[in-house]
Amino acid sequence: MTVTTAGRETGAAEDGAGHPGRWGAAGLRSGRTRIAVLVVVSVVALLSFRTTAAADSSDAAAFRFFDGVRDWVDANRDVNPLFLYGVNYIRLGVRLLVDAVSAGLTGLGFAGLVAVAGALALVVAGWRAGLLAVTGFVAFAVLGLWAESVETLALTLSAVLIAVVLGVPLGVLAARVRWVGAALRPVLDVMQILPTFAYLAPMTLLFLIGSPAAVIATLIYAVPVTIRITELGIAGVAPTAVEAATAQGATRLQLLTGVRLPMARPTLVLAVNQTVMMALSMAVVTALIDAPGLGQNIIRALERVNVGAAFDAGLAIVIMAVVLDRVTTAASRRRPHSWRVAVPVLGAAAVVAALPIGDAVPRFSFAAPVNALTGWVELHWYDVTEWLKNTVSAILLNPLETTLTTTPWWLFTVLVLVAGLLMADWRSALIAAASAAGVNGLGLWQHAMQTLATVLVATVLTMLIGVWAGVLCARHDRLAVLTRPLLDAAQTMPSFVYLLPAVALFGASRFTAIVAAVIFAVPPVVRLVERGVRDVPATVVEAALSAGSTPRQLLWKVQLPMARGGLLLAANQGIVMVLAMVVVGGLVGAGALGYDVVAGFSQREDFGRGLAAGFAIVLLGVLLDRLTQGFHRSTKGSRQ
């Protein structure tokens, strides 16, 4: 199970890690030359054109524009037809849906919901999944988080419902109609690199606060995965089956409902699985805009720096994720039980729901022991954590930040363009350079460069740790088996859960954001690196060993170079995730763009700047993604 950006990963990984080994010496030399030229040119240019890092104006044209938009929306919310007949109806409809789902779940009562969840899991995914569902749901009550868990579940299910209703038809269209697919691709690309944080403010502007805005935000986060995987599934249906059906005179509609959809069923269920996982992690973040549920517990814990309380809520989220994941994964592998099994099982669950069973379960909380541990670490490791923070800030972060903030924006843009042209293709280069120029146009250059510096440092640390751990996992099967559930759990945690331990250890600083980002981004990097190294053909490894390679030589000369595609993909994924987390770090003193966003939705006079910062984050994401993805693609080209 991979939770993040699964759709993109699948496609790219096949191209990248699939055909290693044709890495010509000429390609290597020209690659090195290019990079050397780039480095020399950059250093010369930077030294000759340094500026003083003047602070961003607090009154840029872009901020005033967004403030104007806000005022217009505020004044016209109950007057303008666009709102009266459009936006407000969407809000109303979503609210009705959430209320219905939530009333349905709560109406079953504790015993009823546990029984129904178990029965449904049993029918679609087998008795093991059923047992897991029952255990998991009981655990919510044991943790004392029953009501919050049900609210989070209701939000997630509502968002998934809408995502499937919209996403599956779009995915089918994208697979079948070429221009739809082509038109959707860039839109989905951008949606998948949007850091969750950046679009909460626009959501509240249009849909105000509360569950409707939360469900819509969750939908935007999750639906690209639905569309992408559905498209993959439909496009992957064997052409022979389609031809056979066509030869027998099937119409287009019959082809779709009788051949394509049934044959793509496992992939479609996988699409639902991934959508659920994405939706769950976002539903928790939407607590920032007044969505109910477990996210509220985590925000409260963050406000009180109470790591223990957050641990309980985080655990409930992980349990929910594991249950939903295992049930949907098992469902994609097998056919559901026939009605002969389904009817009695569901009937039994209905009986349980009707029985008057209370929710008197023994309570257990991890809060006290976790807080005791945190307190001990804070007390005894204070000097170590301070030293670590100050050293990384002084040696890596501050010099990089100074270099970036004193670079004039036009020079940075030109360098991005050149880097893009040398390492990727001209399209990626143009898009990346346009993004850089756009950030400047928003009037947030200094803050964007500060954020970029933090992102780069965190990415370097993430890659160092991730590659090391990934290689270890690839070499030791037992370690890989042991770490798998840990990685699963780590990837389902919503991003800002990681802020807590980081804040407790390092206080309010940019380093805190770096630590949280590293924890957040390492798991997928480990996975991709492990897969890349494992995909190196066994024959090549054997040949190297029989030629007398030591394990170290094998790693550095054979495995890592041949897993290059996987490593670059890992860097691409890692950098996008790091950016998402670093901006959330604005909540705990990391400053820069993340802070602008937080201030934007909590201080009225900063609204415009906050919205501009949201766009700047998106542009920064596009820039980083294009450069690293372009790099990845072009090396693929040069190998052939």
Add this chain to the structure above:
Amino acid sequence: MKLRIIPMTAVLGLVLSGCGGATSDAGSAPSGESKGTVNLAINPWVGYEANAAVIEYLLEKELGYTVETKNLKEEIAWQGFETGEVDAIVENWGHPDLKKTYIEDKKVAVDAGPTGNTGVIGWYVPQWMVEQYPDITDGANLNKYADLFKTSESGAQGQLLDGDPSFVTNDAALVENLKLNYKVVYSGSEAALIKAAQQATAQKKPLLFYFYEPQWLFAKEKYARVKLPAYTEGCDADPKKVACDYPDYVLDKVVSKKFADTGGAAYEFVKNFTWTNDDQNLVSDYLTNQGMSAEQAAEKWASEHEATWKSWIPAGS
């Protein structure tokens, strides 16, 4: 296919709209009816939570209402008046701009009187610094001591530690307009501020921080306020040009128009609620340092201060 969809949506639209489309509070649950539900916003600092805990406890136990609490930042809670998500904010710090928007212009909220607490916002240093550097409490001397307050975050400048970015603050503008060699760093929460303050006292580390009263911490440890140019009426009119200290705030309650009109005894109760800074600090202390839940803290305070809260209960309920 297309032909069928258009009339369908049109019909659906007509059914849903009745007349004139959906307004922004469409579909929100009716609130504030007699013996109904009261939606209480909870802003993220413990003093506010103390007010809310006592109000929630008494509304439920004495008046028989159901109380829903919602964790919201200040300005987001105000938006809740418009959507129907929030009935009452029970410790409001000034916010003249929001009052103008939501009370005067949109007429979705009304003033429900002071809480009886006086709010003070200012810059503070731990007591040991005052003993070591007696003139540090004059804001004009801050630049002289900027080096003391350097951290990994503020670089060559001194650090001024602020709280949650949503708190009422002019600090960024103050630093700029008073030409101070300082950088504002946001710790993110009240708890983080308190932790830093306690550490500064215990380990004798320099710290300049944004803080406020009523606040239970002042009963435990001493912190000195740094004097900035005195506040005069209107000196903070333009948030970008502020160069004066914070005013004293008369903390008050704000409720939604709907709650004021239909809230009955619950509204009367919220309007009547007033207590002292000492009362609030006591409940805050229960919440923070005695490990009590909101309900336990409110119950303990209510059982010991019946005379205070009896007068809040509206006659005839």
